[in-house]
Amino acid sequence: MIIHHTIEDFRAWRSGLESKTSVGFTPTMGALHEGHLSHIRSLYGHVDQIVASVYVNPSQFSPGEDFEKYPRDLEGDARKLQNAGCNVLFYPNDSEMYPSGFSTAVSVQGVTDRYEGFFRPAYFQGVATIVCKLLNVVDPDVMTLGQKDAQQVAVIQRMMIDLNLRSRIQVIETVREEDGLAMSSRNVYLSPGDRREALTIHHALLTAKVSIAEGRSIHDVTEIMRGIISSKFKIDYCDIVNPATFSTHVSPNGPLLAIFAGTIGSTRLIDNIVLR
């Protein structure tokens, strides 16, 4: 696996590929786990070259969030990526991505108004801006994004349509621990006790899925989820939404997504489940 630290080096490699070479891309913030590696594996055999980026993007952390203590492990990440079949790792530093004088932002309205957009004010503008930059550097045919960050998928899809970016998004199912907890780089922050209680999230989401299938109302199912989770978590939000708009205005037989974010101990976790 090749590691490029600069945009110039990456572009020299990229422009050396034949024009019919297909490129798949997985953007990450490192601290890689099976969830990330499932992105690489989903690309393996389907594109000619697999590119991953590892960059802890400061602009998507709000004040008071865990930017400083966010786990970093380049050596481990590089080994895992190589073993999963990744061909190129793009690993820039801050001065490469935000050079002196940087002053541009990409923002998406509407789908960012609530939920993660409300609780993490810097988040989606930071994400939209860095993903726009990475897409312009990497120029992939397909980019993988994780279903676990479902609102992020909706925001980036909106941005890519609106700015006429040519890549296609491939959404990758959430990978879970054996007991159902969604994998997250932030799970390392959990105490053993909180780790056990965190199972409540998946239990509540599965209960919501079963309850919707049984024909119960969105209102009732939302209350059931909240009842289960609130015993263990301080809830930021727990709702049922349209997965494209993240609005609670849903059509009678349209798609439904149950979403959750909340805090246990000092760790904030999010998860979601497709209800239909």
Add this chain to the structure above:
Amino acid sequence: MIIHHTIEDFRAWRSGLESKTSVGFTPTMGALHEGHLSHIRSLYGHVDQIVASVYVNPSQFSPGEDFEKYPRDLEGDARKLQNAGCNVLFYPNDSEMYPSGFSTAVSVQGVTDRYEGFFRPAYFQGVATIVCKLLNVVDPDVMTLGQKDAQQVAVIQRMMIDLNLRSRIQVIETVREEDGLAMSSRNVYLSPGDRREALTIHHALLTAKVSIAEGRSIHDVTEIMRGIISSKFKIDYCDIVNPATFSTHVSPNGPLLAIFAGTIGSTRLIDNIVLR
């Protein structure tokens, strides 16, 4: 000359080019005059394919500006472009560029704080967003921009660096009428009397250039310009700035640009001159 009305059609043409084919691009709002055509001519012979776009972008007009009455003449524009050597005209409509649900904006801080950014609140965000979109559709090697819109050049250059857009900017000198008035699609709004008085702008800018060359201070030269122009125009601004930042903090021997915007009758004109 081929005319493409949709992004899909344009992209089908673009992706059919061999990868080593060089593409030059001139974005316009139509109502083409010699100023625009000088862009096409500057590309002629230097790139393999010349693309122009004609699109009156609603999002860069502020409330009360001339969006509705902005001159439109597709037939004349197409004939002029073809005669100047343009190969492809991209001529989209509003629903092509801003489809239902559009909600993304590209914004640039700092260089947009003053001057056009102050007097035309919607302008630079509208320009940055549409140019980002057009660059993603056209994917040119070089894009021409006019020196007449000097602050726009600085904003777009900043945006392209920050978002890692691969194209290079080629700045084209302002084309003037024989008597010195900068060509502008908005000159058609001028009454014969105002048209004569409008010469005052170029006279003041030339006087500034001579005065700086004679070693007079920036403060004095600014006052001289303002004195000349204020007899005929309602001045929005008339200043001497750093052309990269549009700040009046200039270095002792650094580049200087004299800039002007103001209104005569009901017509707003802008112009500038490189002082050193």
